[in-house]
Amino acid sequence: MVNIVEKIDEIQAEMARTQKNKATEYHLGLLKGKLAKYRRMLLEPDPGSGGSKGFGFEVAKRGDARVCLIGYPSVGKSSFLSQVTKTKSETAAYEFTTLTCVPGVLNYEGADIQIVDLPGIIKGAAEGKGRGRQVVATAKTADMILMILDATKFSQQRQNLEKELEAIGIRLNKKKPNMSIKVTKSGGIKVNSLTTLKYLDTRMISNILKDYKIHNADVMIRDDLVTVDDFVDIINEKAIVYMPCLYVYNKVDAVSLEEVDRIAREPNTVVMSCEMSLGINDVVEEIWYRLNLARLYTKRRGQPPDFSDPMVVRANSTIEDVCDSIHRDFKDQFKYALVWGSSSKFGIAPQKCGLSHVVHDQDVVCIVVK
Structure with missing residues (x-):
């Protein structure tokens, strides 16, 4: 671990003394890639390395x-x-x-x-x-x-x-950078972009990937403002x-x-x-x-909704997500749902819908099972 800290210090010192200009962009980009890699190794040691993963005082995640x-x-x-x-x-x-x-x-x-x-x-x-x-x-x-x-x-x-x-x-x-990296078995590094890139080029992309021992990949970039930092984040997306x-x-x-x-x-x-x-x-x-949470009020058929105890779900949740929140096997018995509220296209009248229907805050939902 000491060696990793020393390497991080060396890279940071080199970046600090390197002037930022067009001629040094490529070199700084490679240094940023190495820095991100060593930081990930430091904070998330490989299995068997003997390093602590840092869950010493974790508490159970509860609530909404x-x-x-x-x-x-x-x-x-x-x-x-x-x-x-x-x-x-x-x-x-x-x-x-x-x-x-x-x-x-x-x-x-x-x-x-x-x-x-x-x-x-x-x-x-x-x-x-x-x-x-x-x-x-x-x-x-x-x-x-x-x-x-x-x-x-x-x-x-x-x-x-x-x-x-x-x-x-x-x-x-x-927001997550609008790009993707798909590792392939052969073909080298292929870079596709929907626009002219301002901060990256094929040579820099290839060399950063090779530093991560990725020699074959399809890279798709959909935003011209994607930076070296964004690109490194996507390579390390599991840690970001x-x-x-x-x-x-x-x-x-x-x-x-x-x-x-x-x-x-x-x-x-x-x-x-x-x-x-x-x-x-x-x-x-x-x-x-x-x-960005949403409150839903559930009701049984023939009964008024219970407005005293809302179900709280993520915004843009679907009826399927609601079923999963109730019980993971609930959607297997799902027949249809009746929804009142702003997500219903009938206004105050209920809309009969399926699992893919997106609910809104303060909707009333009635799940009908088989």
Whole structure:
């Protein structure tokens, strides 16, 4: 493992001293590919290597969604958890109060949202420092990251945390690159693009793939803005996760109104003060919005729907997904479904539909079985 860390340091040092221009694009692209490979080896050691996989304090995933609290020590993660759940996470005015995962459940709009308070991330978490590998293992299981920041501290904390998460394979508020790599048995590297590429060329693509010991593959790129970083992410797609992130600045009661206004205007950002209990509801509402969940009300034939206990599913779920949520064998007995709500083309009248029908938030669903 020490050798891998040394190799990472060497590559980072070489990238830092290499000037960025047209002539060095190819060299930097290869270095980025090597860097991603070594980081993956460090965080996810091969079986039998003796390295820890970092699941030392993982907690069972429960509820309808999981949100992980990420941030430096003493920014207010534990205070926020205590305010929005019934869990009392230890808080204090010194660093590293939380040394393990502390889960709680936020009940909102009929959904049970698991909130997990992770130990404070320090610089070098991507190399396993400060229990960084365990933080990584848990953070990658989240449906959303809530990055808690201190409004009174240095302005680079957000960028520094983003870099740490980028290094461990978490892509915040980004979509998966519109491209694919299909490994073949022969034929060499074939690159097909639907547009003129701005940041990649066939030579760079071939050499990055060969560095990963891929000598035969069909590469399809559908976006002209795909970068070297995007390409490396697709090669390592099993180690990369894309998820929404909400940046929450705490302690805004300790800064000027002008500073609060400036911070609040940053993208994907909400402000709050746990000490004064200000803005907590705004954060909770934004969590619900960004998780993009849908509430469904089920009913039996001849009976009114139960509006007190909604079923919570992912947005764009189908009737088949609803059946799976009830029981994995339920769709085998499926005959048809009756759906009331905005997904029904008949308005207030029910629509008879099959397993592929996409449901909307607050639809009423009646499943008819054989």
